[in-house]
Amino acid sequence: MGGDFAPLQIVAGAVRASSELGIECVLCGREAAVREALERAGGDLEVVDAPDVIPMGHPDPALAVRSMRNSSVSVACRLVKQGRADAAFSAGATGAAMAAAVMHMGRVRGVGRPAVTVVLPFPESPTVLLDAGANVEVRPDHMLGFAVMGSLFAEVRLEIEKPRVGLLSIGEEPGKGSDLVKAAFELIEAAGLNFVGNVEGRDIPSDRVDVVVTDGFTGNVALKLMEGFATFLMAELLKIFGATEQTRRASQVLLPGLLELRSALSTESQGGAQLLGVNGVCIIGHGASSSQAAMSAIDIAAQTADAGFVARVTDRLGGTKREMDAS
Amino acid sequence: MGGDFAPLQIVAGAVRASSELGIECVLCGREAAVREALERAGGDLEVVDAPDVIPMGHPDPALAVRSMRNSSVSVACRLVKQGRADAAFSAGATGAAMAAAVMHMGRVRGVGRPAVTVVLPFPESPTVLLDAGANVEVRPDHMLGFAVMGSLFAEVRLEIEKPRVGLLSIGEEPGKGSDLVKAAFELIEAAGLNFVGNVEGRDIPSDRVDVVVTDGFTGNVALKLMEGFATFLMAELLKIFGATEQTRRASQVLLPGLLELRSALSTESQGGAQLLGVNGVCIIGHGASSSQAAMSAIDIAAQTADAGFVARVTDRLGGTKREMDAS
Numbered sequence: 097m098g099g100d101f102a103p104l105q106i107v108a109g110a111v112r113a114s115s116e117l118g119i120e121c122v123l124c125g126r127e128a129a130v131r132e133a134l135e136r137a138g139g140d141l142e143v144v145d146a147p148d149v150i151p152m153g154h155p156d157p158a159l160a161v162r163s164m165r166n167s168s169v170s171v172a173c174r175l176v177k178q179g180r181a182d183a184a185f186s187a188g189a190t191g192a193a194m195a196a197a198v199m200h201m202g203r204v205r206g207v208g209r210p211a212v213t214v215v216l217p218f219p220e221s222p223t224v225l226l227d228a229g230a231n232v233e234v235r236p237d238h239m240l241g242f243a244v245m246g247s248l249f250a251e252v253r254l255e256i257e258k259p260r261v262g263l264l265s266i267g268e269e270p271g272k273g274s275d276l277v278k279a280a281f282e283l284i285e286a287a288g289l290n291f292v293g294n295v296e297g298r299d300i301p302s303d304r305v306d307v308v309v310t311d312g313f314t315g316n317v318a319l320k321l322m323e324g325f326a327t328f329l330m331a332e333l334l335k336i337f338g339a340t341e342q343t344r345r346a347s348q349v350l351l352p353g354l355l356e357l358r359s360a361l362s363t364e365s366q367g368g369a370q371l372l373g374v375n376g377v378c379i380i381g382h383g384a385s386s387s388q389a390a391m392s393a394i395d396i397a398a399q400t401a402d403a404g405f406v407a408r409v410t411d412r413l414g415g416t417k418r419e420m421d422a423s
Numbered sequence: 424m425g426g427d428f429a430p431l432q433i434v435a436g437a438v439r440a441s442s443e444l445g446i447e448c449v450l451c452g453r454e455a456a457v458r459e460a461l462e463r464a465g466g467d468l469e470v471v472d473a474p475d476v477i478p479m480g481h482p483d484p485a486l487a488v489r490s491m492r493n494s495s496v497s498v499a500c501r502l503v504k505q506g507r508a509d510a511a512f513s514a515g516a517t518g519a520a521m522a523a524a525v526m527h528m529g530r531v532r533g534v535g536r537p538a539v540t541v542v543l544p545f546p547e548s549p550t551v552l553l554d555a556g557a558n559v560e561v562r563p564d565h566m567l568g569f570a571v572m573g574s575l576f577a578e579v580r581l582e583i584e585k586p587r588v589g590l591l592s593i594g595e596e597p598g599k600g601s602d603l604v605k606a607a608f609e610l611i612e613a614a615g616l617n618f619v620g621n622v623e624g625r626d627i628p629s630d631r632v633d634v635v636v637t638d639g640f641t642g643n644v645a646l647k648l649m650e651g652f653a654t655f656l657m658a659e660l661l662k663i664f665g666a667t668e669q670t671r672r673a674s675q676v677l678l679p680g681l682l683e684l685r686s687a688l689s690t691e692s693q694g695g696a697q698l699l700g701v702n703g704v705c706i707i708g709h710g711a712s713s714s715q716a717a718m719s720a721i722d723i724a725a726q727t728a729d730a731g732f733v734a735r736v737t738d739r740l741g742g743t744k745r746e747m748d749a750s
Contacts, residue, residue, distance in 0.1 A: 266643040298651030324625030336680035346676035353663035
């Protein structure tokens with residue numbers, strides 16, 4: 097029921113994921129509304145009733161999740177906890193999905209804070225960014241957890257053997273940055289990762305680094321800035337292309353390549369953000385998720401579950417913890 | 424003497440500013456080196472000897488400034504303090520210029536911290552961003568100072584009557600963001616500015632806001648991210664344009680418009696960052712400043728001095744301070 101175009105687009109995405117990708121989907125939401133959407137989407141999937149609906153624009157969606165036990169996102173997370181589903185997907189508010197996942201799935205042992213994790217889809221060097229908005233205030237040990245989880249996530253999702261992990265700061269030298277960054281640097285450096293040290297804003301789109309670790313405030317600003325800047329540049333390009341009859345003709349030749357680039361960079365193909373650190377797979381889609389975006393997200397959810405990602409995080413964090421205890 | 428192409432490009436920029444814009448320039452640096460550069464640039468300007476040179480890549484340029492009284496940036500800032508110059512420009516390390524300006528010019532009364540301030544040159548809606556890297560850790564009252572200075576700077580530099588001031592956060596509602604942002608929100612809201620509240624990363628390139636206030640960590644990450652992202656997108660575009668004979672031909676038609684956009688967004692035309700909050704005009708150029716960039720920066724320096732910007736900041740901050748004391 098979460099998302100700007102729910103339930104129809106989400107249901108349609110699930111129907112497509114089922115028919116096109118062979119992924120078994122269970123729909124959670126107000127039964128009548130979901131069944132109506134299912135009929136319109138021409139599909140036949142299992143429906144689990146979730147009578148509570150968190151109103152759009154609720155000032156504190158995390159609080160709403162706690163007071164409404166049977167919202168669609170809570171019901172979905174409970175299905176994962178009960179082993180009746182392998183992964184949950186929601187296009188509702190990030191705060192709501194986080195609260196539901198933590199409450200119903202629980203946290204992985206050794207993870208101080210779950211992190212919203214995105215893959216920035218730079219065509220030749222995709223970059224994992226975390227935390228992209230779950231935790232406004234973090235401690236250095238939380239950032240260590242982000243580094244460990246992000247590294248493993250890059251291994252599984254991007255198939256990079258020893259992902260280069262960087263710590264976002266404002267200078268490359270180890271002593272640069274805030275007190276938080278300096279303290280996190282020391283912890284991450286000792287964690288046995290392929291740590292490349294501090295990276296700067298300009299390195300995020302470069303191929304210097306595979307995993308960028310930061311606090312949820314900076315990460316969220318960076319993520320939304322890239323969205324805004326890409327939108328701005330596309331608008332400027334369209335102005336240049338549409339300037340004269342001659343440029344309009346010329347741009348026709350270039351349009352296929354440009355649309356491909358735009359599509360590669362769009363949220364449609366990214367499959368949403370992963371909530372790492374909870375005891376189950378939870379994917380949070382963009383609020384404006386279309387059926388295409390929902391299908392991509394469901395695909396990624398299934399892949400992440402198949403890869404046994406959560407068990408591997410649990411192992412790895414246990415391992416890191418022991419190493420740290422021994423030192 | 425600061426900058427990757429100093430002294431030649433800086434001297435050449437000053438020679439051009441003098442001959443093309445009629446701005447009187449005084450060159451500070453090692454006299455022999457500066458006179459040689461002057462000869463090569465074909466100019467005849469006053470030279471003030473500054474025998475100390477801070478080595479490139481010094482690990483702590485601010486410390487170096489304090490121990491070397493006669494570096495070029497210190498000598499330039501002293502000329503301003505003594506009334507022998509109206510503004511200082513340096514393409515050396517930001518930390519060095521800040522230290523020199525604070526040490527020799529002093530701070531404006533009522534300014535807790537000076538801020539590195541940049542104009543992001545979005546063609547139809549340029550945006551003032553501060554702090555872009557001077558202060559890694561700030562207090563809410565420092566951010567209030569940034570808001571007041573940034574607003575006045577937008578009035579003077581961008582000729583906007585009541586600049587819309589926004590506070591960078593991760594949600595638009597007043598309660599969103601870190602504790603620092605929440606506390607700064609209340610102070611800025613009460614300061615009598617045209618405060619539009621919280622803005623997000625995606626709003627920076629939009630026309631929702633004229634002045635974006637943030638801490639030096641987030642601001643620096645955002646600034647460098649935009650640089651990196653623009654570089655990335657330009658490289659992707661060039662790949663699309665160069666793909667086939669046909670696209671190469673088509674791109675010829677679009678190239679003038681694209682080069683214009685790139686030039687508008689480039690650091691060349693921005694004239695460097697302003698250090699606001701010190702008792703004199705101080706402009707910090709990009710390390711890679713060419714003669715063109717140096718000339719632009721000198722032009723902006725002269726304009727800022729002509730506008731009596733420092734006196735106006737002093738008046739305004741005095742006013743704000745009194746209002747706050749009275750409340």
